[in-house]
Amino acid sequence: MYTAHVRVTLRPSILDPQGKAIRAAVRDLGMPSVQDVRTGKFFEMKVEAESAELAEATVRQACEKLLANPVTEDFTILALVPTETEAA
Amino acid sequence: MYTAHVRVTLRPSILDPQGKAIRAAVRDLGMPSVQDVRTGKFFEMKVEAESAELAEATVRQACEKLLANPVTEDFTILALVPTETEAA
Numbered sequence: 389m390y391t392a393h394v395r396v397t398l399r400p401s402i403l404d405p406q407g408k409a410i411r412a413a414v415r416d417l418g419m420p421s422v423q424d425v426r427t428g429k430f431f432e433m434k435v436e437a438e439s440a441e442l443a444e445a446t447v448r449q450a451c452e453k454l455l456a457n458p459v460t461e462d463f464t465i466l467a468l469v470p471t472e473t474e475a476a
Numbered sequence: 477m478y479t480a481h482v483r484v485t486l487r488p489s490i491l492d493p494q495g496k497a498i499r500a501a502v503r504d505l506g507m508p509s510v511q512d513v514r515t516g517k518f519f520e521m522k523v524e525a526e527s528a529e530l531a532e533a534t535v536r537q538a539c540e541k542l543l544a545n546p547v548t549e550d551f552t553i554l555a556l557v558p559t560e561t562e563a564a
Contacts, residue, residue, distance in 0.1 A: 389511065395481075395518050410519070414538045421534050423477065423522040430483050430516035431498075436509045446509055450502045466554070 390443035397428035478531035485516035
């Protein structure tokens with residue numbers, strides 16, 4: 389079993405209204421040093437696989453097919469580590 | 477200027493219906509080896525600060541006050557790196 393950490397973010401060229409709203413709110417809360425905020429999604433996936441390569445291929449496939457919009461988003465596999473299988 | 481990467485995830489004890497839905501969808505798309513999916517938020521923040529410690533304190537404060545729900549979520553600062561200030 390492998391555990392993957394995946395980050396999905398908007399492409400830099402894509403406007404991030406949610407990030408702009410958070411930036412304004414954080415500055416209103418007394419943190420004027422915050423210059424910019426960009427938002428994204430984070431996924432932790434557990435994948436049953438014979439090898440790290442196979443696990444990574446599955447994670448990549450899940451990102452390409454479902455988790456990341458290929459037109460506006462980029463995904464990055466931040467980590468992929470072997471994990472004990474939890475007792476059934 | 478510093479750039480911080482922040483991950484906000486639901487506490488392990490908290491049910492993640494969105495993760496369950498993604499798990500089912502990914503398996504339906506032909507990836508039965510995916511055993512579990514947990515969702516979260518990702519933020520990239522740019523903070524003007526004299527030092528990394530001050531930048532981290534601001535990021536931590538933004539998480540505690542706005543980005544992470546203290547009752548159901550945990551936040552982690554994944555990275556904090558100095559960045560060139562963009563030309564105005």
